[in-house]
Amino acid sequence: MVDEHDVRRIALSLPETTEKSSYGTPGFRVKDRLFARIREEGDVLVLFCADEGEKRGLVDAEPHKFFTTPHYDGYPLVLVRFEAIDVAELTELLTDSWRLRAPKRLVSDFDG
Template identity: 65%
Template sequence: MVTEDDVRRIALALPETTEKTMYGTPAFYVRGKWFARVREEGDVLVLPLGTQEEKAALIAAEPAKFFTTPHYDGHASVLVRFGAVDAGEMGELLADAWRLRAPKRLAAGFDG
């Protein structure tokens, strides 16, 4: 099971990532753009996705891991349960969200 400390460690290892508070909870940013936020529950992460179709596919394929709430209807963001993913998968999810928000050159350098 992934913890908030795991999420923090993984996120802050990504280039030019900073942590700030968003809606009273920890959030992670790359050059001023958020790419992950811990929800109020403390064991759920909000991640942006490229499209709403990607969101629907993740939720349909693995509803124990991924879900949404009415607040996120119409947004390409998905909620991830900490207890349903391991550190490796969380790392992949965070890196994908980071790439989505990072400037192209920074992301290209990271993927090198």
């Protein structure tokens, strides 16, 4: 299980990431584009997906880990339960979301 400290540490280790409140909770941005946010519950993370198809695939494959709410219908955002993932998976999920939101040149430099 991960916690807010893990999210913050991993997110801020990604290039040009800053923390800025989003809807009153910790949000993480790359070049001022939100890529992750801890929800009000404190144990759920909001992340970007490539598209709604990917979101649906994640939710259908592992509903104990990934879910959504009507608020996120129509958006490529998925919710992740802290209790269902470990640090390695959190790192992968945050990095994937960061890649989707970061400028292409920054992603290229990161992959360099």
